[in-house]
Amino acid sequence: MHNLHRALGLATTPSTTTSVFDIAKQRPVQPVTLVRPHAASRAARFFVEKFPGRSMYAVKANPSPALLQILWGSGITHYDVASIAEVRLVATTLPDATLCFMHPVKAAESIASAYFDYGVRTFSLDSVEELEKIVRATNHAEDLTLCVRLRVSSEHSKLSLASKFGAAPGETKELLFRARQAADALGICFHVGSQAMTPEAYANAMERVRAAIVDAAVTVDVIDVGGGFPSTYPGMEPPPLERYFETIHRAFESLPVSYSSELWCEPGRALCAEYSSIVVRVEKRRGDELFINDGAYGALFDAAHIGWRFPVELLREPESRSKDMPFSFYGPTCDDMDHMVGPFYLPADVQAGDYLEIGMLGAYGSAMRTAFNGFGSDETVIVADEPMASLYVGDEREVASNVVTL
Ligand SMILES: *Cc1c(COP(=O)(O)O)cnc(C)c1O
Numbered sequence: 001m002h003n004l005h006r007a008l009g010l011a012t013t014p015s016t017t018t019s020v021f022d023i024a025k026q027r028p029v030q031p032v033t034l035v036r037p038h039a040a041s042r043a044a045r046f047f048v049e050k051f052p053g054r055s056m057y058a059v060k061a062n063p064s065p066a067l068l069q070i071l072w073g074s075g076i077t078h079y080d081v082a083s084i085a086e087v088r089l090v091a092t093t094l095p096d097a098t099l100c101f102m103h104p105v106k107a108a109e110s111i112a113s114a115y116f117d118y119g120v121r122t123f124s125l126d127s128v129e130e131l132e133k134i135v136r137a138t139n140h141a142e143d144l145t146l147c148v149r150l151r152v153s154s155e156h157s158k159l160s161l162a163s164k165f166g167a168a169p170g171e172t173k174e175l176l177f178r179a180r181q182a183a184d185a186l187g188i189c190f191h192v193g194s195q196a197m198t199p200e201a202y203a204n205a206m207e208r209v210r211a212a213i214v215d216a217a218v219t220v221d222v223i224d225v226g227g228g229f230p231s232t233y234p235g236m237e238p239p240p241l242e243r244y245f246e247t248i249h250r251a252f253e254s255l256p257v258s259y260s261s262e263l264w265c266e267p268g269r270a271l272c273a274e275y276s277s278i279v280v281r282v283e284k285r286r287g288d289e290l291f292i293n294d295g296a297y298g299a300l301f302d303a304a305h306i307g308w309r310f311p312v313e314l315l316r317e318p319e320s321r322s323k324d325m326p327f328s329f330y331g332p333t334c335d336d337m338d339h340m341v342g343p344f345y346l347p348a349d350v351q352a353g354d355y356l357e358i359g360m361l362g363a364y365g366s367a368m369r370t371a372f373n374g375f376g377s378d379e380t381v382i383v384a385d386e387p388m389a390s391l392y393v394g395d396e397r398e399v400a401s402n403v404v405t406l
Helices: 002-007 020-025 035-048 065-073 085-094 108-118 128-137 168-183 200-216 241-253 267-277 301-305 397-404
Strands: 032-033 054-058 077-079 097-100 122-125 144-149 156-159 184-187 194-196 222-224 262-265 276-287 289-292 312-314 324-330 337-348 355-358 380-382
Touching: 002 194, 020 032, 020 276, 035 054, 035 065, 035 241, 035 267, 065 267, 077 085, 085 108, 085 128, 097 108, 108 128, 122 128, 122 184, 128 397, 144 222, 156 168, 168 200, 184 267, 200 241, 200 276, 241 262, 301 337, 301 355, 312 337
Parallel strands: 032 380, 054 077, 054 262, 077 097, 097 122, 122 144, 144 184, 184 222, 222 262, 289 324
Antiparallel strands: 032 276, 156 194, 276 289, 276 355, 312 355, 324 337
């Protein structure tokens, strides 16, 4: 175990006994990232067993090699990559994984290297220019799976992905037709936006897919419903994932595609949100504002920039007996923007020197950390206790019931 931890760049704390309270007792000066391999593994097995098709992991949500190994070990064989660096990372970490290059706007050099150096055969596109680029860069390869990305609504999602990518209805007919001629297998893909709060988002997008197939009258081999599967956060508790899977399955079954066509999805957030959390120290209290040692330039980008609320818990023993009240946070950098408005509910007597756990940071939080202004830390510890909330266990850890929802 020692060597494994070292190889993965993790702390060598014994993984079976360490709990979040043990970490706080050590009074770390820097923020500490806690990882929960069992939570990521549980999420991956859930998708592998219950999604009615193939689940590929969207690597951008959290590219940690340790996490990639866990997902691979739990049955995730396909990986959605968006840059040549992600191609290299996954190819090096998981040499037998299948990579799909699902960014619709790529450098020709990246396409060529992915195809010739790393055996990538699946590419997405949303324009005729990109199609021609892929055909040229792969030297007119005849073994390509080409996925045409449709533009769909993000109205049911917390983070829009509706403006940047995707062919508009007027463009899809010609694009599907031309991609069909260049491809060995033709796919249609979309992304409903991240943290889709209702299965309706997928049902509506599948209607766009149906219209596009009927309009272009092409044979489609792959339907890829993209990412957007939610996790659970204060004030954002989605319906069970099974409901999403049922809706998608029903819509897929009624599409005019051949019996041998495949259904794919590309979850990022849903596979890794529960994987990690952080332990931070309160450095100062000013009324209902807490100055903590991680923030917008660390793991809390979404909390600062889009007002995302993450679950929080005061790590004090014996437990505080004060009632909860709402707080906002300031991060450690000298920048006014390093502010997380919350509200984050904590006992009213929280004070400088206290430690907090901030949960559900495995997706995007960990991936977007920087070292701006000399803050941040790579210290990572494996813990065995449950995440602060979970979509995959009925019986959540006790603190989950303290999470205030508005
Ligand atoms: C970001 C992204 C995903 C993952 O999205 P989540 O909302 O994290 O599930 C999947 N596919 C593509 C093409 C993406 O850009």
